[in-house]
Amino acid sequence: MPDFDRLWDVLVVGGGNAALCAAIEARRAGASVLVAEHAPRPLRGGNSRHTRNLRALHPAPTEVQTESYLEEEYWDDLLKVTGGRTDEHLARTCIRASQHAPGFLRSCGVVFQPSLSGTLSLSRTNAFFLGGGKALVNALYRTAEALGIEILYDTEVQHIAVQEGFASEAVLSHHGFPQRVRFKAVVASAGGFQANRDWLREYWGEAADNFQIRGTPYAQGRILKDLLGQGVQQVGDPTQFHAVCNDARAPMEDGGLAMRLDCTPFAIVVNRNVERFYDEGEDTWPKRYAIWGRLIAKQPDQQAFAITDSKAERNYLPSVFPPARADSIPELAGMLGLDPAKLERVVDDYNAAVRPGTFRPQVLDDCRTEGLTPPKSHWARRIDTPPFIGHPMRPGITFTFLSVKVNDRARVMMADGRPSANIFASGEIMSGNILGQGYLAGFGMAIGTVFGRIAGEEAARLARN
Amino acid sequence: MHGTDTRGAMALPHPLDASDTVAEARRHMAVCNACRYCEGYCAVFPAMTLRREFSTGDLTHLANLCHNCKGCYHACQYAPPHAFGINLPQTFATLRQESYAEYAWPAGAGRLFARNGTILSLLTAALVALALVLTAAIQDPAVLWAPQTGPGAFYRIMPLWLLNGLAGSTFLFALLALTMGAIRYWRGTGRSGGAPLAGPAVLDATVDILALRNLGGGGHGCNDFDEGFSTARRWLHHAMFYGFLLCFAATTTGAIYHNLLGWISPHPFWSLPVQLGTWGGVLLCLGTAGLAWVKTVTDPAPVARQLMGGEYAILALLFLIGATGLLLLAVRHTGAMGLLLAIHLGLVLAFFLALPYSKMVHGLYRGLALLRNARERRAAGTA
Ligand SMILES: Cc1cc2nc3c(=O)[nH]c(=O)nc-3n(C[C@H](O)[C@H](O)[C@H](O)COP(=O)(O)OP(=O)(O)OC[C@H]3O[C@@H](n4cnc5c(N)ncnc54)[C@H](O)[C@@H]3O)c2cc1C
Ligand code: HEM
Ligand code: SF4
Ligand code: SF4
Numbered sequence: 001m002p003d004f005d006r007l008w009d010v011l012v013v014g015g016g017n018a019a020l021c022a023a024i025e026a027r028r029a030g031a032s033v034l035v036a037e038h039a040p041r042p043l044r045g046g047n048s049r050h051t052r053n054l055r056a057l058h059p060a061p062t063e064v065q066t067e068s069y070l071e072e073e074y075w076d077d078l079l080k081v082t083g084g085r086t087d088e089h090l091a092r093t094c095i096r097a098s099q100h101a102p103g104f105l106r107s108c109g110v111v112f113q114p115s116l117s118g119t120l121s122l123s124r125t126n127a128f129f130l131g132g133g134k135a136l137v138n139a140l141y142r143t144a145e146a147l148g149i150e151i152l153y154d155t156e157v158q159h160i161a162v163q164e165g166f167a168s169e170a171v172l173s174h175h176g177f178p179q180r181v182r183f184k185a186v187v188a189s190a191g192g193f194q195a196n197r198d199w200l201r202e203y204w205g206e207a208a209d210n211f212q213i214r215g216t217p218y219a220q221g222r223i224l225k226d227l228l229g230q231g232v233q234q235v236g237d238p239t240q241f242h243a244v245c246n247d248a249r250a251p252m253e254d255g256g257l258a259m260r261l262d263c264t265p266f267a268i269v270v271n272r273n274v275e276r277f278y279d280e281g282e283d284t285w286p287k288r289y290a291i292w293g294r295l296i297a298k299q300p301d302q303q304a305f306a307i308t309d310s311k312a313e314r315n316y317l318p319s320v321f322p323p324a325r326a327d328s329i330p331e332l333a334g335m336l337g338l339d340p341a342k343l344e345r346v347v348d349d350y351n352a353a354v355r356p357g358t359f360r361p362q363v364l365d366d367c368r369t370e371g372l373t374p375p376k377s378h379w380a381r382r383i384d385t386p387p388f389i390g391h392p393m394r395p396g397i398t399f400t401f402l403s404v405k406v407n408d409r410a411r412v413m414m415a416d417g418r419p420s421a422n423i424f425a426s427g428e429i430m431s432g433n434i435l436g437q438g439y440l441a442g443f444g445m446a447i448g449t450v451f452g453r454i455a456g457e458e459a460a461r462l463a464r465n
Numbered sequence: 466m467h468g469t470d471t472r473g474a475m476a477l478p479h480p481l482d483a484s485d486t487v488a489e490a491r492r493h494m495a496v497c498n499a500c501r502y503c504e505g506y507c508a509v510f511p512a513m514t515l516r517r518e519f520s521t522g523d524l525t526h527l528a529n530l531c532h533n534c535k536g537c538y539h540a541c542q543y544a545p546p547h548a549f550g551i552n553l554p555q556t557f558a559t560l561r562q563e564s565y566a567e568y569a570w571p572a573g574a575g576r577l578f579a580r581n582g583t584i585l586s587l588l589t590a591a592l593v594a595l596a597l598v599l600t601a602a603i604q605d606p607a608v609l610w611a612p613q614t615g616p617g618a619f620y621r622i623m624p625l626w627l628l629n630g631l632a633g634s635t636f637l638f639a640l641l642a643l644t645m646g647a648i649r650y651w652r653g654t655g656r657s658g659g660a661p662l663a664g665p666a667v668l669d670a671t672v673d674i675l676a677l678r679n680l681g682g683g684g685h686g687c688n689d690f691d692e693g694f695s696t697a698r699r700w701l702h703h704a705m706f707y708g709f710l711l712c713f714a715a716t717t718t719g720a721i722y723h724n725l726l727g728w729i730s731p732h733p734f735w736s737l738p739v740q741l742g743t744w745g746g747v748l749l750c751l752g753t754a755g756l757a758w759v760k761t762v763t764d765p766a767p768v769a770r771q772l773m774g775g776e777y778a779i780l781a782l783l784f785l786i787g788a789t790g791l792l793l794l795a796v797r798h799t800g801a802m803g804l805l806l807a808i809h810l811g812l813v814l815a816f817f818l819a820l821p822y823s824k825m826v827h828g829l830y831r832g833l834a835l836l837r838n839a840r841e842r843r844a845a846g847t848a
Contacts, residue, residue: 049542111685117511118514128505129502130540131539134539134542135539135540251548256543258499258500314517317499320496
C-alpha cells in the first residue's frame with residue numbers, strides 16, 4: 001500500500017513516455033516521485049506503447065540515423081506540416097533538445113535500431129526503438145522502479161485542486177477506491193482526449209461513433225478538462241485530431257499501427273455512394289498517410305473503399321485482415337456492399353482516363369489521369385488484372401490537438417498570462433503548443449521526451465526549494 | 466524470381482494444413498507482417514517480410530527458425546490481454562512440436578512426442594535397469610563389485626563387444642531416423658527440396674548455429690526471465706552444447722586410442738580423453754542445471770506449458786549423463802565403478818534412442834531452418 005499520507009515532492013499524472021521521462025528526471029534530481037497510471041499494468045504506457053520511432057536532430061550520422069538532420073531543416077519540416085500554426089520558440093527548444101533524447105532514453109535502457117523495412121524514407125530523420133514502443137515503455141518502467149519511483153497502476157487522477165495557479169492536492173481513484181495525494185509539484189502527462197467519445201461527439205456528432213481510436217482507451221482527457229476548467233490557458237483547435245485510414249474491421253480502440261492501410265496511392269478510393277472524393281496520387285507517403293483519415297471522417301458513414309488489382313498488391317504493405325478478392329469488379333462490389341453497376345462505371349471511367357507513363361512507386365511518377373475529376377496525379381495505372389482487390393476503410397484517430405498552454409520550462413500557463421506556481425505538463429497534453437495542426441512522424445515522442453525531461457527537472461528543483 | 470516466391474509451395478498439400486496451430490501461426494504472421502516492430506530481434510521477421518502469403522511449409526520453417534528468445538512477446542503491444550492475443554514464442558513452440566511429431570520416422574513414431582516427458586523418463590529407467598541386469602547377468606558378482614584397475618578395467622565389467630554392439634546399433638538407428646526426419650522436414654518446408662547448396666550460405670548457417678546468433682534479441686540479450694534483458698540462456702546453452710561436443714570428442718579420441726593406437730582405457734587423468742570428458746561433463750552439468758533453473762523462474766506467459774515435461778526430461782537426462790560420467794571418473798578405482806558404469810551406459814543408450822523422438826531434434830530442424838534462411842538471405846542480397 002503506497003503512502004497516501006506523506007507529502008510527495010512530485011506527482012506525475014499518466015504512465016506514457018512523457019510521464020516516465022518526467023518521473024525519471026525528477027527522481028535523478030533527488031525528488032521523491034509518485035506516478036499515477038490509469039491503466040492496469042499489462043496495458044500501461046498509453047499511446048507511447050504503440051509508437052516505433054522518435055525524430056531526432058543529429059549533426060552527423062549516428063549508429064541508427066543516416067547523414068545529418070539539422071535545426072533549420074527540422075524547423076522547415078515542422079513549418080510545412082503545421083502551416084505556421086506553431087510556437088517557434090517552443091518548437092526550436094524541442095528541436096534542439098531532441099538531439100539528446102536518444103541518449104537519455106538509452107540511459108534508461110531503451111535500445112535503438114535503424115529504420116524498419118518499408119520505412120526507408122525515415123532512416124535519416126528518425127531513430128527506431130528496437131521492438132517498438134512497448135519495449136521502450138518496459139525499459140522506462142524498469143528504470144523508474146530501480147530508481148525507487150513509486151508507481152500506482154489502475155489509478156486515475158480525477159481532479160487536481162488548483163487555486164490561483166497553485167495546485168495543492170489531487171483526488172485519485174486507486175483500484176476504484178478514492179484517495180488524496182499531497183505534493184509540492186505536479187506534472188500532467190495524461191495524453192489527449194481522443195478516446196473520449198462523448199467529448200468528440202460535441203464537435204463531430206454521430207460520426208464520432210464510427211471513429212476508431214488507434215491507441216489507448218485511457219486517453220479520456222479528464223485532467224485536460226479539469227485543468228482547463230480551473231483557469232489554465234488553452235491552445236489548439238479542440239475540434240481537430242490527427243487521423244489515418246485504418247482497416248474498417250480494426251477494433252474500435254487500441255488497434256495500433258498495424259491497422260493502418262497504406263494502399264491509397266496505388267488504388268482508387270470511393271465512398272459508400274461509389275464516388276471518388278480526392279486525388280489518391282497527390283503526394284508521397286508521409287503526407288498522404290496523414291490526410292486520409294480526416295478525408296474519410298467526412299464521408300457518409302465515415303467509410304471508404306480502396307480498389308486495386310493484383311498487379312498493385314505488392315506495392316503496399318500487407319493488411320492484417322484479408323481484403324475482398326474477386327474476379328470481376330461487380331462481384332467485388334457485391335462483397336463490399338457497394339452498387340456493382342456503379343463501381344464498374346467508376347473503374348471504367350478511371351481506366352479510360354489513365355495516360356501511359358512509367359510507373360515508379362517511390363517517387364512522384366508520370367502515371368496520371370486526364371479529364372477525370374478528381375484527378376489521380378501519380379501512380380495511376382489501369383485496374384485490369386484480376387483478382388480485383390477491395391479494402392474497406394475507416395478513420396483511425398491518433399491524438400487530439402487541444403492542449404494546455406506551457407512555457408519553455410514546461411510550466412503550465414494560466415489564462416491570465418502568468419505561469420502556474422507548481423503545475424507542469426509534458427507530452428500529448430501540451431503538444432498543441434507546437435503542433436497546431438498536421439503531424440511529423442516521430443515528433444510526438446520527441447515532444448514527450450524533451451518536455452518530460454524539462455518538466456521533471458523543474459518540478460524537482462521547485463520541490464527542493 | 467528467387468527463393469522467396471512461395472506460390473509453388475502454396476499449391477502443395479501439407480500434412481499440417483488442418484492444424485489449429487498452423488491457423489493460429491498464420492493469423493499471427495498477418496498481424497506481425499503489417500506491424501514489423503520486432504524486425505530487429507531475430508531472423509524470423511526479415512524472413513517473414515520476404516513473404517506475403519504463408520503456406521503451412523513457410524510457417525513450419527519460421528517456427529523452427531524461432532529461437533524462443535521471447536523478445537517479441539514482451540515487446541508486443543498486441544500480447545494478451547489485448548484482443549489480438551499475439552504470443553509468437555508460445556505459438557511457434559507449439560508448432561515446432563507438431564512439426565517434430567509430423568516429420569518423425571518411422572510413420573506413427575510422432576505419437577511419442579505427446580507426453581514426451583513421461584515417455585523419456587520411462588525409457589531412461591528401463592534402459593538403466595536393463596544395463597544393470599545385463600551386467601549382473603554376464604558378470605560374476607565378485608568381479609562386478611571388486612575394484613578394477615589397469616588396462617581394460619571397464620571391459621571386465623562390460624565386455625567390449627557388448628558395449629560396441631549396443632551403443633553402435635542404437636546410435637546408427639538414431640542416425641537413420643534423424644536423416645529420414647531431416648529429409649521429410651526439408652521437403653515439407655519448401656519447394657526446393659534437395660537443390661544444391663552454396664558454400665557461403667552453409668558458412669552463414671554454421672556461424673548462426675555455433676554462435677546461436679538468433680538467441681540474442683538482436684544483440685543486447687533475450688527476455689530469459691521477464692521484460693528485462695539477459696544472455697543467461699544463451700551462455701547456458703553454449704555450456705551445454707560445447708560440453709556435449711567435448712564429451713563426444715572424448716569418446717571419439719578414446720576410440721582412436723583404442724583402435725588405432727592400441728592404448729586401452731582407463732587413461733590417466735591428464736590424458737586427452739579424460740580431460741575432454743571431464744571438462745565436457747562439467748560444462749554439460751552446469752548448462753543443463755542452469756537451463757532447468759531458468760525454466761522454474763521465468764515468466765510463464767510466453768511459455769508453451771505442454772512442452773515443459775519433455776524439456777525437463779531431456780535436460781535431466783543430459784545432466785545425469787554428465788554427472789554419472791564425472792562420478793565414474795571419481796570412483797573408477799573403487800568397487801562402485803561397475804555399478805556406475807552400467808548406469809552411465811544405460812543413460813547414454815537411452816539418450817541415443819531418444820534422439821529422434823525428443824526435444825533433441827530441435828538442433829537438426831533449427832539447423833536446417835537456419836540453412837534455408839541463409840540461402841534466402843543470400844538470394845535476396847540481405848546477408
Ligand atoms: C498507433 C500509434 C502510433 C504512433 N507512433 C508514433 C511514433 O512512431 N512516433 C511518435 O513520435 N509518435 C507516435 N505516435 C504518437 C505518440 O504515441 C504520442 O505522441 C506519445 O506517445 C505521447 O506520449 P504521452 O506520454 O504524452 O501520452 P501517452 O503515451 O498516451 O500516455 C498518456 C498516459 O496517461 C494516462 N492517463 C490518462 N488519463 C489519466 C488520468 N486521469 N489519471 C492517470 N493516468 C491517466 C494513460 O493511461 C497513459 O498512460 C503514435 C500514436 C499512435 C496511436
Ligand atoms: C544445431 C544446433 C543447435 C541449435 C541451433 C540449438 C538451439 C537451441 C535453442 C535456440 C534453444 C532454446 C529454445 C528452445 O527451448 O527451443 C535450445 C534449447 C535446448 N537445446 Fe539446443 N540447439 C542446438 C543443439 C543442441 C544440442 C547438441 C543439445 C544437447 C546437448 C541441445 C540441447 C538443448 C536443450 C536440452 C534445450 C532445452 C532447454 C530448455 O528447455 O530451456 N541443443 N536449443
Ligand atoms: S510480435 Fe507484436 S510487436 Fe512484434 S511484430 Fe508481431 S505484432 Fe508487432
Ligand atoms: S526468436 Fe525471439 S524474437 Fe524471434 S520469433 Fe522467436 S521469440 Fe520472437
